[in-house]
Amino acid sequence: MALQDKSRKPGIATRLLNWYDLHHRDLPWRIGPADLAQGKWPDPYRVWLSEIMLQQTTVEAVKSYFTTFTKRWPDIFALAAASQNDIMKAWAGLGYYSRARNLKACADLIAAQGGIFPDTDKTLRALPGIGPYTAGAIAAIAFNRPAAVVDGNVERVISRLYRIQTALPQAKPQIRILVEQLVPAARPGDFAQAMMDLGATICTPRRPKCMLCPLSQDCTALVAGDPELYPVKLPKPEKPLRRGAAFVVSRADGAVLLRQRPSKGLLGGMSEVPTTNWTARQDGKTSLEAAPFSAQWEKTGQITHVFTHFRLKLDIYHTRFDGAAPADHFWSVPGRLHDEALPTVMKKAIEAALPGATKRKQN
DNA sequence: AAGGCGTGGGA
DNA sequence: TTCCCAAGCCT
Numbered sequence: 144m145a146l147q148d149k150s151r152k153p154g155i156a157t158r159l160l161n162w163y164d165l166h167h168r169d170l171p172w173r174i175g176p177a178d179l180a181q182g183k184w185p186d187p188y189r190v191w192l193s194e195i196m197l198q199q200t201t202v203e204a205v206k207s208y209f210t211t212f213t214k215r216w217p218d219i220f221a222l223a224a225a226s227q228n229d230i231m232k233a234w235a236g237l238g239y240y241s242r243a244r245n246l247k248a249c250a251d252l253i254a255a256q257g258g259i260f261p262d263t264d265k266t267l268r269a270l271p272g273i274g275p276y277t278a279g280a281i282a283a284i285a286f287n288r289p290a291a292v293v294d295g296n297v298e299r300v301i302s303r304l305y306r307i308q309t310a311l312p313q314a315k316p317q318i319r320i321l322v323e324q325l326v327p328a329a330r331p332g333d334f335a336q337a338m339m340d341l342g343a344t345i346c347t348p349r350r351p352k353c354m355l356c357p358l359s360q361d362c363t364a365l366v367a368g369d370p371e372l373y374p375v376k377l378p379k380p381e382k383p384l385r386r387g388a389a390f391v392v393s394r395a396d397g398a399v400l401l402r403q404r405p406s407k408g409l410l411g412g413m414s415e416v417p418t419t420n421w422t423a424r425q426d427g428k429t430s431l432e433a434a435p436f437s438a439q440w441e442k443t444g445q446i447t448h449v450f451t452h453f454r455l456k457l458d459i460y461h462t463r464f465d466g467a468a469p470a471d472h473f474w475s476v477p478g479r480l481h482d483e484a485l486p487t488v489m490k491k492a493i494e495a496a497l498p499g500a501t502k503r504k505q506n
Numbered sequence: 507a508a509g510g511c512g513t514g515g516g517a
Numbered sequence: 518t519t520c521c522c523a524a525g526c527c528t
Contacts, residue, residue, distance in 0.1 A: 197524040204514065204523085238512030241527075274526045294524045339524055348522070349517075379521090409511070451511050487513060 156327040162357035163337035187260040187285040194277045223254035231484040245272030262286040284332040291322040292335035296342025302374035303364040310375040387421040388458040390434045391496035398474040414484045438462040444495035448488040461496035
């Protein structure tokens with residue numbers, strides 16, 4: 144929700160912005176406070192792209208993807224003109240692949256409207272892949288709107304400032320209200336980024352650097368001596384184990400047999416080697432009936448991979464085959480496996496049978 | 507509205 | 518090793 148009036152806590156915002164001017168992070172998608180003061184302004188396309196990539200993803204992981212994407216697709220029209228499959232390939236390895244599907248859908252919508260981004264919290268929120276956080280972030284950073292921007296960093300900072308006893312996510316509404324009261328009428332974008340920088344570099348989950356914090360005088364948890372206890376979170380359920388088998392079929396020229404996963408759900412729209420269903424059975428028995436064809440399958444190893452809500456153990460089988468690809472399968476481009484839309488778990492599976500096969504050759 | 511949805515890095 | 522978690526969104 145955009146705020147019309149000034150911050151009711153000017154001291155905190157001022158202290159935070161002064162700290163940000165000196166200690167902000169330089170990031171590829173960011174216009175620093177000095178440049179901003181000179182009248183330079185961020186490109187909404189780059190703000191949007193970076194914010195989508197940063198959802199539940201670390202800054203370090205995003206950097207190279209952001210560079211690759213903006214070089215290949217410099218603006219919203221270039222991205223809208225790209226195929227869904229090329230975007231999935233470029234997104235491979237970054238995770239949460241529904242983001243890549245929504246990215247394309249959003250680019251198409253904006254390009255069709257002349258390439259102009261919506262510039263308010265509410266209108267941004269209506270676009271695919273843009274929720275409360277991202278809408279606020281784009282509105283504040285790209286359009287200087289005094290929107291409340293609440294991410295995991297901000298939740299932590301606010302939880303400690305006010306020593307909030309309510310556990311997340313139940314505390315979210317309360318946190319949002321507190322942030323709304325802090326947002327300054329001037330520099331709302333810098334304020335949002337400052338809050339996140341503070342959470343990422345000073346007010347860290349463990350061992351926060353309170354000695355260096357510009358808000359130490361404001362922090363209730365620091366006074367109480369227990370900042371690490373916040374935010375309060377409920378214990379997470381443990382991840383069940385699922386098992387299955389994956390079948391790596393290699394052709395003489397190095398091509399590998401692939402197929403495309405359904406567009407929705409886990410790894411939706413990404414490519415995979417043929418696999419059995421991933422079941423909860425614990426006996427380790429895998430049915431070769433699910434193989435793409437009957438052959439002399441050689442077990443070449445086993446991999447484990449951790450998804451958001453379950454762990455997966457896959458037995459890896461390998462065979463060589465030089466015929467035509469079966470229905471609904473295709474051969475990868477020989478020597479170009481690293482360009483396929485392969486999620487990390489599938490790269491692991493292929494590597495277990497064909498070491499080095501998914502690596503980009505360096506020269 | 508609670509659960510589905512990836513991955514890699516740090517402690 | 519194991520756990521936590523990182524600029525959340527969708528249904």
